[in-house]
Amino acid sequence: xxxxxxxxxxxxxxxxxxxxxxxxxxxxxxxxxxxxxxxxxxxxxxxxxxxxxxxxxxxxxxxxxxxxxxxxxxxxxxxxxxxxxxxxxxxxxxxxxxxxxxxxxxxxxxxxxxxxxxxxxxxxxxxxxxxxxxxxxxxxxxxxxxxxxxxxxxxxxxxxxxxxxxxxxxxxxxxxxxxxxxxxxxxxxxxxxxxxxxxxxxxxxxxxxxxxxxxxxxxxxxxxxxxxxxxxxxxxxxxxxxxxxxxxxxxxxxxxxxxxxxxxxxxxxxxxxxxxxxxxxxxxxxxxxxxxxxxxxxxxxxxxxxxxxxxxxxxxxxxxxxxxxxxxxxxxxxxxxxxxxxxxxxxxxxxxxxxxxxxxxxxxxxxxxxxxxxxxxxxxxxxxxxxxxxxxxxxxxxxxxxxxxxxxxxxxxxxxxxxxxxxxxxxxxxxxxxxxxxxxxxxxxxxxxxxxxxxxxxxxxxxxxxxxxxxxxxxxxxxxxxxxxxxxxxxxxxxxxxxxxxxxxxxxxxxxx
Amino acid sequence: xxxxxxxxxxxxxxxxxxxxxxxxxxxxxxxxxxxxxxxxxxxxxxxxxxxxxxxxxxxxxxxxxxxxxxxxxxxxxxxxxxxxxxxxxxxxxxxxxxxxxxxxxxxxxxxxxxxxxxxxxxxxxxxxxxxxxxxxxxxxxxxxxxxxxxxxxxxxxxxxxxxxxxxxxxxxxxxxxxxxxxxxxxxxxxxxxxxxxxxxxxxxxxxxxxxxxxxxxxxxxxxxxxxxxxxxxxxxxxxxxxxxxxxxxxxxxxxxxxxxxxxxxxxxxxxxxxxxxxxxxxxxxxxxxxxxxxxxxxxxxxxxxxxxxxxxxxxxxxxxxxxxxxxxxxxxxxxxxxxxxxxxxxxxxxxxxxxxxxxxxxxxxxxxxxxxxxxxxxxxxxxxxxxxxxxxxxxxxxxxxxxxxxxxxxxxxxxxxxxxxxxxxxxxxxxxxxxxxxxxxxxxxxxxxxxxxxxxxxxxxxxx
Numbered sequence: 001x002x003x004x005x006x007x008x009x010x011x012x013x014x015x016x017x018x019x020x021x022x023x024x025x026x027x028x029x030x031x032x033x034x035x036x037x038x039x040x041x042x043x044x045x046x047x048x049x050x051x052x053x054x055x056x057x058x059x060x061x062x063x064x065x066x067x068x069x070x071x072x073x074x075x076x077x078x079x080x081x082x083x084x085x086x087x088x089x090x091x092x093x094x095x096x097x098x099x100x101x102x103x104x105x106x107x108x109x110x111x112x113x114x115x116x117x118x119x120x121x122x123x124x125x126x127x128x129x130x131x132x133x134x135x136x137x138x139x140x141x142x143x144x145x146x147x148x149x150x151x152x153x154x155x156x157x158x159x160x161x162x163x164x165x166x167x168x169x170x171x172x173x174x175x176x177x178x179x180x181x182x183x184x185x186x187x188x189x190x191x192x193x194x195x196x197x198x199x200x201x202x203x204x205x206x207x208x209x210x211x212x213x214x215x216x217x218x219x220x221x222x223x224x225x226x227x228x229x230x231x232x233x234x235x236x237x238x239x240x241x242x243x244x245x246x247x248x249x250x251x252x253x254x255x256x257x258x259x260x261x262x263x264x265x266x267x268x269x270x271x272x273x274x275x276x277x278x279x280x281x282x283x284x285x286x287x288x289x290x291x292x293x294x295x296x297x298x299x300x301x302x303x304x305x306x307x308x309x310x311x312x313x314x315x316x317x318x319x320x321x322x323x324x325x326x327x328x329x330x331x332x333x334x335x336x337x338x339x340x341x342x343x344x345x346x347x348x349x350x351x352x353x354x355x356x357x358x359x360x361x362x363x364x365x366x367x368x369x370x371x372x373x374x375x376x377x378x379x380x381x382x383x384x385x386x387x388x389x390x391x392x393x394x395x396x397x398x399x400x401x402x403x404x405x406x407x408x409x410x411x412x413x414x415x416x417x418x419x420x421x422x423x424x425x426x427x428x429x430x431x432x433x434x435x436x437x438x439x440x441x442x443x444x445x446x447x448x449x450x451x452x453x454x455x456x457x458x459x460x461x462x463x464x465x466x467x468x469x470x471x472x473x474x475x476x477x478x479x480x481x482x483x484x485x486x487x488x489x490x491x492x493x494x495x496x497x498x499x500x501x502x503x504x505x506x507x508x509x510x511x512x513x
Numbered sequence: 514x515x516x517x518x519x520x521x522x523x524x525x526x527x528x529x530x531x532x533x534x535x536x537x538x539x540x541x542x543x544x545x546x547x548x549x550x551x552x553x554x555x556x557x558x559x560x561x562x563x564x565x566x567x568x569x570x571x572x573x574x575x576x577x578x579x580x581x582x583x584x585x586x587x588x589x590x591x592x593x594x595x596x597x598x599x600x601x602x603x604x605x606x607x608x609x610x611x612x613x614x615x616x617x618x619x620x621x622x623x624x625x626x627x628x629x630x631x632x633x634x635x636x637x638x639x640x641x642x643x644x645x646x647x648x649x650x651x652x653x654x655x656x657x658x659x660x661x662x663x664x665x666x667x668x669x670x671x672x673x674x675x676x677x678x679x680x681x682x683x684x685x686x687x688x689x690x691x692x693x694x695x696x697x698x699x700x701x702x703x704x705x706x707x708x709x710x711x712x713x714x715x716x717x718x719x720x721x722x723x724x725x726x727x728x729x730x731x732x733x734x735x736x737x738x739x740x741x742x743x744x745x746x747x748x749x750x751x752x753x754x755x756x757x758x759x760x761x762x763x764x765x766x767x768x769x770x771x772x773x774x775x776x777x778x779x780x781x782x783x784x785x786x787x788x789x790x791x792x793x794x795x796x797x798x799x800x801x802x803x804x805x806x807x808x809x810x811x812x813x814x815x816x817x818x819x820x821x822x823x824x825x826x827x828x829x830x831x832x833x834x835x836x837x838x839x840x841x842x843x844x845x846x847x848x849x850x851x852x853x854x855x856x857x858x859x860x861x862x863x864x865x866x867x868x869x870x871x872x873x874x875x876x877x878x879x880x881x882x883x884x885x886x887x888x889x890x891x892x893x894x895x896x897x898x899x900x901x902x903x904x905x906x907x908x909x910x911x912x913x914x915x916x917x918x919x920x921x922x923x924x925x926x927x928x929x930x931x932x933x934x935x936x937x938x939x940x941x942x943x944x945x946x947x948x949x950x951x952x953x954x955x956x957x958x959x960x961x962x963x964x965x966x967x968x969x970x971x972x973x974x975x976x977x
Binding site: 001002003004005006007008009012013015016018019020022023024026027028030031032033034035037039040041042043045046 | 761764765766768805808816817819820821822823824825826827830836839853857858861862865868869872873876879880885888889892895896899900902903906907910911912
């Protein structure tokens, strides 16, 4: 009987080999698939109850894990002083989901990141529970405070707006505020009923407090887009900052009966004005003409060089693309063919030149345009994560600034634009941002939402303000966007009047050091 | 009985010292794991570690001493391997207790105590495994009675769709676990007598010797019993186990692969029909094919187990760092998922190797056993063990459709644990008989060549 017993032995060996092969498949080959399966509540619950790393601004945590004695070991706490201010950046942690930095840096914060492998191994050998790494943000706490409180105090409790401040040389985001905001502690609480109730209330709020307007709200940039138009005009070689440019009380672009006016700014009425005057008084007729002169392709190229029609921020999810139109849809039922898209007409190009038509920008995008001009035309990739540390504050990685576009405009063009923008602050509409003793460059924007203006009963406009300082060696570039300020009179809502002081406060907060 | 090592002049050593050394290692695994659970979950060594470790040591030493006295030539590896498995199982059950706030580990320790007592008892009461051959038909009848017990209203309990439990007051008991051991004895006793008839008659069809029609009786009967278990008790695992066991023993007894062909055809035929007719079989197969299709209800258990295995990865989360309680019935059928999650692929491989060693040692005992009955019983017990491990671990890791069986020595469950300890005792008894040196008859009648060529069989002792 020994022969069949040997055969049975071999059969049994194959049974065991099959088991071993299969369990290797499940635990090794497939483990990543299973671990990243969104239905896998195990991973979510583990990362939820684990001691996550801190999110730091300067040396102060804006998110930290505190021991908790309920069913999860740790509670995520966003210190009260900065909870709402930093919420658009930090996001919040819930069972099975995170937003903001909590989400984008989840691997570091939970300690799963490969960079933390050695630390994890040491923890394992020492018998400690593995701790997540810390994430240090680029944000300047004073600038963030100035931005958030500026929005809150200027717009009133019902206001909506956003501020982004960038360090032009590096792309470090110094401030990213969105108003209204929310208290992430209400959403991160272990009381899941309360958390879900808080979420329902925030989600249902018409003012969208959960929305990070800095990268998710696209609006007409209005006159702040004239930076792009002026850049395209100077880059084309046809215009220079010292030249006279065409202006006029009104302009009727070719192929349309629609008139573009200057909202009553008489400084723009002569047929020719200096480029400085046109910028100082934000002459619509000038920039509409410049856009037509440069043509839609060059306009688009210039806008895209600054980052339009693409995304750039890697540290937070959800950045929406800012838009310079790539074409106009042709209706299907058109006589000559129909369907597809066509290039912008001159009339449409004229409107894009003053930030209307279908031009749309996020506050982050306008801050990038401003920062590139402030940085001799070199556009840096904006980033929020400065350093990744171990739980013991040893630096594992420091983000190196990355050039997004070596010359969005040439250094000469950037210099000329800076001159124009400095005079806009000293002598023009952007004067509210002037800081004594510092050379500030800035531009206002007041973008109509429809055809009607305030005194004709129209909706209040969107107000924008972009600026940087010191003009010759900029340390900070700011974009302020004001979407709603219902507590302010409609006629009060203008880029300079509302946005200027906020931008000034943010720049001062950065420069004070 | 072609190669009998004793005949080739090789004499097995007792190796009890080696067994003791391996047992110390096994105790380190069991007690160490128990301490690690306390450290991992509560951050401190369990307060009852001394008492627990002492009791475990006492049990293991008692088993060792019993083997040393009544089965000195028994295989030295089997006992340490099952002691390690049992110790690890206890630690994991303790871990799950802490997560679920239950007290199964102390119950399991009680069952282990009973198991070791029966282990020692079996070794003492059974000085020669051939005594079991006397109970061929008795044990067969008992096995069938045990299998029918759960069907009796008021006595049987349906748990998770399978009617394989009987309840007596506070105790519930799975008679199938005892039945599988009795069936091995029955098959061995029957086959050792009838093997010639089953082996020699038949005809050859395309390289395969097919058995005679009239000899198909027993295999058909076993097939019907297996199907009966499947249909009446809805117990897929036991059905597969009993039939597979019978096939293996039939093949070993007759040395004819033809039986395997017939058996496999019957098995697949039965399985195909069962799949068409029974919804519970269909749903098991559906879950196997795509557990994620219904990950929240029917596939939940398997999906959670797979997540657990994956979460453990190569080295595991560490004891106390995982969430084994997410898997329903993790303390019994799915205990390997808890091991995979907290101790990783490494530990799962180690457990599989330990099981492989048990099977290997059992088959080795079968190979060197000097009598046909011993060979068949050892092979049968090895096959039961291998098949059970394959069916349950294969099911838990989604190699084959899930069927309900316990993981030997690891899973929580008294009947299974006790039965497996008795199985190990029988295996030790067979290996003790096989490895024991032959009485030195050559010294008396060295001149008589006939005597030397004669197979020496030890005289069967009287039943005490």
